[in-house]
Amino acid sequence: MMRGRDAGTVGVGRLVAAACARACARACAAVWVAVWVAVWVAACASPPRAGPREEATGRASARAERVLREFPAVSDFGRDLTTDQQVLQVLDRAAFGPRPGDVARVRRLGVDRWIAEQLTPDGIDDGAMDAFVARIPPDTAQSNGAADPRVVKVARAVASERQLQEVMVDFWENHFTVYAGKGRPMRDFLPAYDRDVIRPHALGHFRDLLGAVAKSPAMLFYLDNWRSGVRGLNENYGRELLELHTLGVDGGYTQADVIAVARALTGWSIDRPAQGGGFIFRPRLHDTGEKVLLGHHLAAGRGIADAEEVLDILARHPSTARFVALKLCERFVSDTPPPALVARTAATFTRTDGDLRQVVWTILTSPEFFSRAAYRAKVKSPFELVVSAVRALGGQPDSTRRSAQVIARLGEPVFGHQAPNGYPETGTSWMSTGAILARINFGQAAAAGRIPGASLDDWPAARILRTAPRAAQVDSVVGEILGGAASPDSRAILLSGGNPLDTGGGTPLRGLAQIVGLALGAPEFQRR
Amino acid sequence: MERRVFVRSGALALVTLGLSPRFLRRVVFAADLPAARRGKVLICLFQRGAADALNIVVPHGESAYYAMRPTIAIPRPARGTPSGAGTIDLDGFFGLHPALAPLLPLYAQRHLAIVHAVGSPSATRSHFDAQDYMESGTPDAKATPDGWLNRYLAAQGTCEAGRTRAPSTVSPFRAVALAPETPRILEGPAPTVAMSDLQEFSVRATGSQVERLEALYRTGSADIVHATGAESFEAVRMLRAANPQQYVPAVEYPRSPFGQRLQQIAQLIKADVGLEIAFTDVGGWDTHVNQGAATGQLAERLADFARGIAALVTDLGDRMADVAIVTMSEFGRMARENGNGGTDHGHAGAMFVLGGDVRGGRVYGRWPGLQPEQLFEGRDLARTTDFRAVFSELVSQHLGGAHLDAIFPGFSATERLGLV
Incomplete structure (x- = not known):
């Protein structure tokens, strides 16, 4: 190889x-x-x-x-998976799939050491990635001269060395989702939301992340809080903060708590939103009355401290620990994560006061994560599918909008979910009849070189494989692109050679490209 | 996902790995157009985000309505002909938002019925819980695994037919969602199709590659990825044969995504692909800020909504005799406007029911009133009709379905509305 x-x-x-x-x-x-x-x-x-x-x-x-x-000692006792499977599992879950050579690299380093390293992104040199992002041309739709944040996000997912950080960015931008189509200023708020709000805190402390989101013009605009005031209360952000960002819908709050949170957040606003201004607290809009939230009394006569205390209460609430733990386990482990793992993860969240590095460490080093039941059990989201395909082929990041557009066509545009619940973390929602056709078509397009950055010419294995016998080509494709996971049936189909009766229109894929197209369109590639 | 495997097992057993093109082609023919019949059709349209029923079907006879909505109320109907700025009177008490003018002829011809103060017995003001309940058909019961439309499909034939007949006798297009993902309302054991666009619903590869791709999904594995893929290939073949896009619309639909989806539903109906249940949704109803009154944000949403539905009805023409359309939204909005010229989450809402067999031209349901003591929790329009009463009547009276106890477990209508 x-x-x-x-x-x-x-x-x-x-x-x-x-x-x-x-x-x-x-x-x-x-x-x-x-x-x-x-x-x-x-x-x-x-x-x-x-x-x-x-x-x-x-x-x-x-x-x-x-x-x-920096992390509690772990042993691989109780892990069902072989070392090679563990390597693939972390590359599929804590990264956006392996690039050529990644498997060997992680195997050399050791799975646990690789996880620890990825949980410490500041120590990983990502200078080349930053330089690439700096050279993405400014988006003409942004009045602030920034690059399109959708392009940046996809590019970083493809090529950043800080893969786990990018996975967490994707997770949090979905958890704290905002909608690009909300209105004119949103486009100006999005670059900073991705760059300054989510990314620096993605593996930080939950309270810091929650606070950064609460002060972000993107969220204040998206959920209308910027206009909420003592004489014009708007419950929108207050409700979703409880239901979707912290406690969860069954987290034990009432309509009275929604109103208390909304009142505490009055005055949290945006300085000159039309000019893309930043966070501002407007004391005159603030409701200074006494409030009661989940049994805590918030004294009258205060200002910005009201909502800061609300965020403290919510970030440390056991329901928040459970809810965030559940969603993270759904993302990393399975659509129905074992309750014992969720409970241990929530316990780490509470014990470490929401230290996300330790929380994720608990998940990624657990026997449940390295179990047979969890192995290849997740269906890839459209974002994961496209990024993992480009990575599998050793492709390059895309400085144009086209990769982001491909993801949108697969049903989940980046920053394109209108409602505040984000895209579902569970795969059954992604597997519709129409969606799978789009995925199959994407595989064909990638193999034919029609997806920017993903070209067979970039795939290191292609150079020697082009002239190899079909069986050797299939072996390599199954090993490199499908992680060796093809069923005997699938392998037989990949092996079946050119068909003399092939009379379909267009330019048919032949040889290696045909095999790669089948592999990217195969059921096995839809899983991670 | 046992059902998919079960329903498809006949075909799976036949199509093995031989990859013989002739053999595959035989299966293709077997799956061709299942006995096309012109049966009843139900089209469900979900307004996601909680549409403001009080500004859509306006109780202009209530002075409390105007007191609670000083800046966003729809003005009382003008005397004489309806003007663009005021409520379009229906019966002296209720009226339509002026942007809904395209629906007025349908009301006048008694094809459009309105149900007001309708909603869920659940008190939740969470969009997602309330949508979930409206789609599962089981308010306050989150564990329900399937949607009520799918339970109708399952109870009414698919699985029973699969047991005794070849799978190809059930059209893959019996239930279609014009949406990128299968909506909750259609989740469950009976096969359904979800697509964002007819145009995209094809496999872009050449002949033998398509066969290989199909074979990859027919390799007998029982998981959801394989099963969904296998269904897709079958549906693609049938759609190609039926070619719904040959049906040029008789009217112009709005160019909005919603309008285009309705046009495609009409094309599927005209192509006789065996469509029985169609679903699509449209967002933008969560009007917390600046919702406007006779004009503005909500008016624009409503204009698109009404133009789309009116175009669909006109386009379907005679076929409307067999078609019913029902609109729904997870809950209504607060009776009082908020401080931002908008409305926060409320309780009861309103539904439209249209069709050839609908007894239209009136507003159904008991009106609870808008006085403070009449409001739900002192703030929202109270609910007097359970949304399941509307759905049940459509299932039993329009579609001719039985098994209502299985479709809406734990629900029995206290009185019939008499919509159909």
Whole structure:
């Protein structure tokens, strides 16, 4: 098998060369750097070779060992899955699927060390990704000159080294969903929502995340709180804050609690929304009366402290721990996660005061996560499907809107869910008759090179496979793209050769592209 | 997902891995147009987000209505001909929002009935719980696994037919949701189709590749991914044969997504693909801020809604004799306007029922009044009719369905409305 593309690259030749040069410089003589870069740039299509890679792995390994000590010790006792299956499980759940070479890399590093490293994203160099994002052209629809946040989100999911952070960003942007179509200013609020509100807190503390969301113009606008005042109470945000963001609908609150939260939030507003302004507290709009929330008395005569205390109460409420734990377990483990795991996860949430790194560690190192029942049990969301396909082919991030448009066509546009509950975490909702056709068609399009960034030419394995016998091609595709998970029946279908009766219109896929198209459209690729 | 496996098992047993094109083609023919019949059709339209019933079917005879809505009330009907700015009077007490003018002729011809103060016995003001209850048909019971439309389909033939007849005798298009995902109301054991657009409903690959793709989903695995895929291929073949898009609409539909979906429902009906239940939904009703009055945000939503439905009725023409359309929304909105020229979540709402066999031209249901002591929890329009009463009558009187106790467990209507 060919080695994968260097994990630290996003495939922009110049950037890659620069990053590669930096890595080399620490290990090699300057002359070697020059030679390396020259060779590398000359043979732009060929992936970087072992030298700097191994060095990087050595450093990563030491760092991973260090961060591992920040978490409670775990053993793999009780895990049903083989080591190789564990590797695939973490790459499918805590990342958006493996890129070529990822499986070998995680196996070398060790699954638990890889998880610990991913839970410490600041320690992972993502400079090439940041440089790529910085070069995405500004979106003409944004008055603030920012790039389209949908493009940024998809690109980072495809190519960021901080994969678990990106998974968590996707999770939280769905949990704290906002709708791009809400009205004119929303488009201006979205880049900061993704970049400054969700991303920095995605693996931080829940209370900080909740507070950042509560002060974000995007949420204040989406759920109408920016206009809510003592003489014009608007319950919208107050209700969804309880029902969808913290306690959950069965979390034990009443209509009176909804009103108390809405009153506490009066005055939390947006400074000059038409100009895309930031958070502002407007004391004159604030209801200063006494409030009672879930048995807590909030004294009269206060200002912004009212809702800060409300957020404290909600973030530490046991219902919130349970609700967030359940949703995270649904995302990472299965549509019906074992109650014992949800309970342990909620306990970690409470014990650590909502430290999301520790919460996610509890889930990702649990026997339930590495169980037969959970293995390949999740259906990929449209976002996961598209991103994982581009990654499987070793593809590049897309600086245009087209990848985001493909995801939208599959039924779940990024920032495109109108209602505040977000897209469902459970796969049965995604599997409709029409949806599966769109997925099959996506697989065909990707294999035919019609999806930006995902081209068979980028797939390292393709170079030697193009001329290989069909059986070898199928073996490679099943191993690399389907994680070895093809049923004997599926494998037989992939093996079936060209058909002389093929009279369909258009240009039929042939050879390797045909096999890859079948694999991406197969039921096995719909799962993670 | 046992049902899919069960219903499809006949075909699954036949189509194995041989990949012989001729063999596959035989299956194709077997699945061709199941005995097309012109049966009854029920079209369900969900207004997601809680539509403001009091500004849609306006109780202009209530002074309390005007007192509670100083800036957003729809003005009393103008004397003489209805003007664009005021309520369109129906019976001296209720009237339609002026943006609903396209529906007035249907009311006058007695094809449109209105049920007011209708809703759920559940007191929830959560959009998602209330939608869930309206779609499961079991208020306050969250564990119900299926939707009531699917229970109708299951009770009324699909599974029974599957047991005795070849699966191909049940049209894959018996129940269709024009939506990207299967809605809760259609979830359950009976097969259904969900699609956002007829145009997208095809496999874009060449002949033998399509056969291989299909075979991948027919490899006997019983999970939802395989089963859904297998159903899809069958439906694609049938749709290609029926070619609903050959039916050019007789009228122009609104260009909105809602209008386009209604047009496609009409095409499916005209193509005789065996459609019995159609569903689509339309959002934008959650008007917390600046909902407007005779014009504005809600008026624009209503204009699209009314134009779409009026176009559908005109387009279907004679076929409307067999068609009923029902509209629903998870709850109504507060009787009082809020401080932002909008309305917060409320309780009872209003439903429209249209069709050839509908006894239209009147507003059904007991009006509870809008005085403070008459309001639900002192703030919302009270509910006097259970939404299941409306659904039950459509199932039993329009579709001719039995098994109401299985479709709406625990519900028995105290009195018949007499809508159909």
